[in-house]
Amino acid sequence: MPTIAPERAKTIHVAVGVVTDGEGRVLIAKRPEHAHQGGLWEFPGGKVEAGESLFTALDRELFEELDIRVLATEPVIEIIHDYGAKVVRLDVHRVSRFSGVPRGKEGQPLLWVRCDDLPGYDFPAANAPILQALSLPDTLCITGSFASEEVFIECLQSALGKGLSLVQLRAHELSDEQYLVLAQKSLDLCDQAGARLLLNRRCLPESLRERVSAHGLHLDNTSLANLAEKPEAGLVGASCHSLEDLQRAAALGLDYATLSPVAATASHPQAAPMGWARFAELVRQAKLPVYALGGMKQEDLGKAKASGAQGIAAIRAFWAAP
Numbered sequence: 001m002p003t004i005a006p007e008r009a010k011t012i013h014v015a016v017g018v019v020t021d022g023e024g025r026v027l028i029a030k031r032p033e034h035a036h037q038g039g040l041w042e043f044p045g046g047k048v049e050a051g052e053s054l055f056t057a058l059d060r061e062l063f064e065e066l067d068i069r070v071l072a073t074e075p076v077i078e079i080i081h082d083y084g085a086k087v088v089r090l091d092v093h094r095v096s097r098f099s100g101v102p103r104g105k106e107g108q109p110l111l112w113v114r115c116d117d118l119p120g121y122d123f124p125a126a127n128a129p130i131l132q133a134l135s136l137p138d139t140l141c142i143t144g145s146f147a148s149e150e151v152f153i154e155c156l157q158s159a160l161g162k163g164l165s166l167v168q169l170r171a172h173e174l175s176d177e178q179y180l181v182l183a184q185k186s187l188d189l190c191d192q193a194g195a196r197l198l199l200n201r202r203c204l205p206e207s208l209r210e211r212v213s214a215h216g217l218h219l220d221n222t223s224l225a226n227l228a229e230k231p232e233a234g235l236v237g238a239s240c241h242s243l244e245d246l247q248r249a250a251a252l253g254l255d256y257a258t259l260s261p262v263a264a265t266a267s268h269p270q271a272a273p274m275g276w277a278r279f280a281e282l283v284r285q286a287k288l289p290v291y292a293l294g295g296m297k298q299e300d301l302g303k304a305k306a307s308g309a310q311g312i313a314a315i316r317a318f319w320a321a322p
Helices: 054-066 115-120 125-135 149-161 176-193 221-226 243-251 275-284 298-306
Strands: 010-019 025-030 045-047 069-082 086-099 110-114 139-142 166-170 196-200 216-219 235-240 256-259 290-293 311-314
Touching: 010 025, 010 054, 010 069, 010 125, 025 054, 025 115, 045 054, 054 069, 054 086, 069 125, 069 275, 069 298, 086 125, 110 115, 115 125, 149 166, 149 176, 166 176, 176 196, 196 235, 216 221, 221 235, 221 243, 235 243, 243 256, 243 275, 256 275, 275 290, 290 298, 298 311
Parallel strands: 010 086, 139 166, 139 311, 166 196, 196 216, 216 235, 235 256, 256 290, 290 311
Antiparallel strands: 010 045, 025 110, 069 086
């Protein structure tokens, strides 16, 4: 008797629009009280119909809900939720230009909210990666080699002067005490520039880490593998090299990941690059913002975003003496 193959779960493709006003604010709408997850806030959007492009679906849904027409978009993040009987694919795009004045055509309350204030509103749990992606910049600067503290300060000031707002302090050659001194000086410069500093230091005791009020931590791959729970240290990310790494980072509730190596890199010449196709495949299955790392240049940012990345992380692209 022939076996019957199990029915494949249906995938529902949903276009989600993060409408921006050019002043650092995004538009959110409140779900009706009687609806599923009623009373929570959400980003507008809806199901992509058969034969529709994502742009067409987003334009149609936002016109039906908000009375606006979409003129320009860029990808933010793609999230896939497997509910067993169905799979929901949230395809989130930032709406950077639109025509018309947004209004709740279905009677739903609307609010313009700054990205920094979004955590103060109640969203469905599935929106957590979207909120995190909106809070992160599209570039992550990793500090590189330096001949002296003076050279380091020059390099960091140059990076901050270019508008970089997220910096990972990576200086494994220093002792713990030297690292902490440099971290404090880096933090002072980052605070002045409105940037955030992440500490990348394997096995740094928490008692020492607390001496520097950095904005978060970046964990190497070994630390990620041994992690039992997310550290209470602000923004926490990790270095990932596989789907298993990305899944572990998401399960632990980390805020972002780097995925490498995408291209050939001088710092790890023995590592085979995965290429953009494999990178995009892995990111599509991730449930947190992912930075492309490994051989990245500033001009790769568009390709990274088109592949589903939060943006790019790099040393050489950003770390150079003025």
